[in-house]
Each structure stands twice: as structure tokens, then as C-alpha cells.
Amino acid sequence: MASSPQIEAAPPARKIGVIRTQRWKAAAGLQVHNWREASPVAIDIDKSAYEVHTGDLVGAGGQVIGELFDINMGKDAKGIAQGLFSALRELDSRGADTIFVDGIDGEMDIAAAVMNRLRKAASELRS
Numbered sequence: 446m447a448s449s450p451q452i453e454a455a456p457p458a459r460k461i462g463v464i465r466t467q468r469w470k471a472a473a474g475l476q477v478h479n480w481r482e483a484s485p486v487a488i489d490i491d492k493s494a495y496e497v498h499t500g501d502l503v504g505a506g507g508q509v510i511g512e513l514f515d516i517n518m519g520k521d522a523k524g525i526a527q528g529l530f531s532a533l534r535e536l537d538s539r540g541a542d543t544i545f546v547d548g549i550d551g552e553m554d555i556a557a558a559v560m561n562r563l564r565k566a567a568s569e570l571r572s
Contacts, residue, residue, distance in 0.1 A: 459511030461502055462536035462544035464529070467520040469547045476503040477513050486538045495519070495528055497535060514539055522555045529559060533566075 463473045472480070477500035485497055495516050504510040516532045518525045529546075536544050546563055549556045 458509070459502065459543065460539060460541045461511055461513045462539070462541035463513065463515045463547075464518060464532050464536070464544065465515065465547040466518050466525055466549050467547075468550075471498065471517070472500065472513055472515050473545060473547075475513060477501060478503055478509070483514070485535055495532055514541060522549055522559075525549050526555050526559050529563075 461475075463469070463475075465471075465473060480498060480500040483497045483499040495518055498515045498517075500513055500515075501509045502511040502513040514536055516535065518528055518532060533544065549559055
């Protein structure tokens with residue numbers, strides 16, 4: 446009896462979240478197609494705190510390798526501190542398996558507190 450060839454399944458599409466402040470470009474400078482605004486899906490958030498954009502994340506070979514969700518938190522340190530965990534809940538509600546967060550500048554006490562909370566919440570840190 447001849448064995449049938451093994452068919453390799455495509456790797457599961459990644460869902461990448463980006464929370465950015467004033468330093469990063471939209472989509473953190475990654476190559477994204479079909480860029481569009483998306484309505485927030487998390488129920489318990491202040492929907493006026495930020496905008497969510499999404500698009501197809503494209504790999505080096507031009508193929509779609511996942512979906513990217515981008516949240517722009519703006520430049521205000523107090524606003525970022527107040528909305529950061531809502532943004533994290535938003536990305537969690539969308540099933541993001543990896544989240545990149547831009548560090549914040551501004552009022553040193555607030556910026557340091559926010560970055561400290563993020564370090565404690567993160568499973569892996571990269572500088």
C-alpha cells in the first residue's frame with residue numbers, strides 16, 4: 446500500500462499588536478497591506494482613548510504572514526498611563542499573541558511608573 450505524501454499545513458497566522466506613543470511610525474514601520482481603521486472590540490474600555498487600525502502583515506517574500514493591530518496612544522504621558530491597560534485589553538480581546546509597546550517619555554514619575562508596570566506584566570522583554 447503506497448503511503449500518501451505528507452501535506453505540510455501552513456503555519457497559523459500571527460496576530461501582532463503594536464501600542465505606540467510618539468516615537469514609532471504607524472504599524473511600527475512594518476510592511477502592512479490593506480491598512481484600515483477598526484472599531485474597538487473590548488467591552489470595558491474608553492473608546493475615545495485611542496484609535497485602532499489593522500492590516501495584513503506582510504513578510505519579506507510578499508506573502509501575508511499575519512494580522513497587525515496598531516493602537517496610537519498619542520504623546521501625553523498622563524493619557525498614556527490612563528489608557529495603556531485598556532489598550533492591552535483591546536489587543537487581548539483581538540487575540541494578539543505578541544504585543545510590542547513603545548516606551549514613553551515625559552513626566553518622569555508617570556513614565557517610570559508606566560514602564561515599571563509594563564516590565565512586571567511582560568513575559569519577555571527586549572530593548
